[in-house]
Amino acid sequence: MMGSCSIWQVEKCERSLIVNESSAPKMQMEKEQLSFDFGFLPIPKHLRYTPDGPLRFSIARNAAFGICTTFVVANLYYSQPLLIQLSLYFHVSYEEISRVPTLLQAGYAAGVVLVSPLGDLVPRRPLLLGVVLADIFFTLGLAVTHSAHVFEALSFVVGVTSVAPQILTPFAADLAPENRRASAISIIFAGLLFGILIARVLSGIVAQFSTWRIIYYIDVGLLTAVLITLYFVVPEHPSKNRGLTYLEILTSMVKLSTSEPVLIQASLITMGSNACYMNFWVTLTFILGGSPYHYSTLVIGLFGLIGMFGVSMGPILGRGIDRLVTWYAILIPTFFMAIFWAVQTAAAGVNISAVVLVCIGLDLCDAMQQVSLSTAVFSISESARARLNAVLILSNFVGQFTGTAAATKVYLEHGWRASAALGLACAAFQLLILFFRGPHCERYTWFGYQGGMDWKKMEKKDDKDKPRI
Structure with a gap:
């Protein structure tokens, strides 16, 4: 009886040791998996990175x-x-x-x-x-x-x-x-x-x-x-x-901005687009405040609210962009941008309904175009998206600066129709840059058309297993 008790106690002790030994690495692993911001601020558990599971x-x-x-x-x-x-x-x-x-x-x-x-x-x-x-x-x-x-x-x-x-x-x-x-x-x-x-x-x-x-x-x-x-x-x-080092990150932006055809094409288009955008909003105040409208500052300010209709449609348009090859998703708003600038050139100083139509249309086109350009640029390299985005945003600044300066000068010297014609020319410039490269060119193809003209994006099989938003 004593012998059997001793054997049972030994087995119990051995099992206890086995449990403790097996749980020790697990506890250590859980401790190592705890993540902190800035080395001291704990990250909520549901937000911690797990290599085994998709984000x-x-x-x-x-x-x-x-x-x-x-x-x-x-x-x-x-x-x-x-x-x-x-x-x-x-x-x-x-x-x-x-x-x-x-x-x-x-x-x-x-x-x-x-x-x-x-x-x-x-x-x-x-x-x-x-x-x-x-x-x-x-x-x-x-x-x-x-x-x-x-x-x-x-x-x-x-x-x-x-x-x-x-x-x-x-x-x-x-x-x-x-x-x-x-x-x-x-x-x-x-x-x-x-x-x-x-x-x-x-x-x-x-x-x-x-x-x-x-x-x-x-x-x-x-x-x-x-x-x-x-x-x-x-x-x-x-x-x-x-x-990489911080200096290498900065210098690589220069290399990206001179060696990636898609990025250069998108940057030139966004320069023209932002020049158009600033042209419209800078000269709008002069057009509405002068003859034949003579609107007050309050009424002129309300046109910003009219333009927000186009912005609010952005997320809906984004779903459509997901289904299109990005070249076509850029072509559609750029083409209609040219149409709206033609309307502005013909009737902005004649009929207020033309100004309202152009206000809504340009904001709608700008929202779709900017999202499409970003999508195209981000497809170049997953590991360089922050730098690619920085180059694209800098192009926005260049376009805004040149558009503001040029539109003001042209309007003051030649009137609203000339400034609208400048906007139409900027839209035509964007189309020209887009047509230099076809929708299915290889990454480092600068000019020409390759791979057909299919407009619908083919869903990759791997995408079906990825989490949906």
């Missing part, structure tokens, strides 16, 4: 990315309706305070070049949280400063740190399955354009009934909400190019 990019997460984009990009435009108040408060001239919007845009361009390409080098989650946190800090500085020079300097830095949308866009392209990539991009793009409108409306209302500081305190609160939202929705994802 899930849901509609809810995509919508959250779009909403966050709205309130981050709005930070670049709050100052525009406040310039008179800022001038009076800081006791500076209109000319000096008008530097603020320019400094914000210059900072944003610097952030696109110097910060957003980090998405190809470091994990995107801490990068996003870091830039939004910095944005909150410097925006708070705008709210409390009493110096015009400090306000101007901080405006530049706020522009640099407001690049979260240009990190989120290629990140969404990475997370979304190929057959829903355009849909994912279109939601973020719509959020970006809504941010421009919301900023001007919200800032104008607050400035009417309160002081300019209130809008920046509200902005700090909104950005804090964005930070919290991103913490709970952005999944952990490993860095894509661990072997």
Whole structure:
């Protein structure tokens, strides 16, 4: 009896040791799998990266990315309706305070070049949280400063740190399955354009009934909400190019912008498109404020709301873009853009219905075209999407700058019909650049047509196994 008890106790001890030994590695593995942001902030369990399972990019997460984009990009435009108040408060001239919007845009361009390409080098989650946190800090500085020079300097830095949308866009392209990539991009793009409108409306209302500081305190609160939202929705994802340095990331952008035919083609088209866009909106104020319309500033401002109809259609158009070969998805809006500019050239100064039609049509075409161009560029290289996006966005800035300068000069010297004809010429330029390369050219084919003219995108078998958004 004693012998059997001893044997049983020994077996129990052995089983206990086996259990403890087998559970020890498991517990250690679970401990090692715990992930942290910045080395100390735990990442929610459902967002941690697991190599065995696919990343899930849901509609809810995509919508959250779009909403966050709205309130981050709005930070670049709050100052525009406040310039008179800022001038009076800081006791500076209109000319000096008008530097603020320019400094914000210059900072944003610097952030696109110097910060957003980090998405190809470091994990995107801490990068996003870091830039939004910095944005909150410097925006708070705008709210409390009493110096015009400090306000101007901080405006530049706020522009640099407001690049979260240009990190989120290629990140969404990475997370979304190929057959829903355009849909994912279109939601973020719509959020970006809504941010421009919301900023001007919200800032104008607050400035009417309160002081300019209130809008920046509200902005700090909104950005804090964005930070919290991103913490709970952005999944952990490993860095894509661990072997590269920051300097190599920057220099590779130059190589990409001179060696990739699709990127160069898309950049030239987006330059022309943004020149057209700025041409329309810059000269619209002059057209509506002059003969034969003589509309008030309030009525002219409402045309921005009319144009938002086209922006709101972006996510719906994105689903259609997913079904088309991207060349055709670029061709359709570019062709109709030329049609709308022809209408503008013929009747903008004659009939207000023509202006309304062109306003809606151009915004609709611009939304579809920009999403299609981004989709085409992101297909070049998965590991370089942040850099490819940075080059494309820089092309936007070049187009906006040249379009604003040229349209103003042509309108003042030759009138509305000449400026509209300039827009039509820009649309024709875009079509010409597009027709240089066919829809199925190989990656490094600069000119010509290859692989037929099929317009419908063929779904890859691998895509059926990928998570849907």
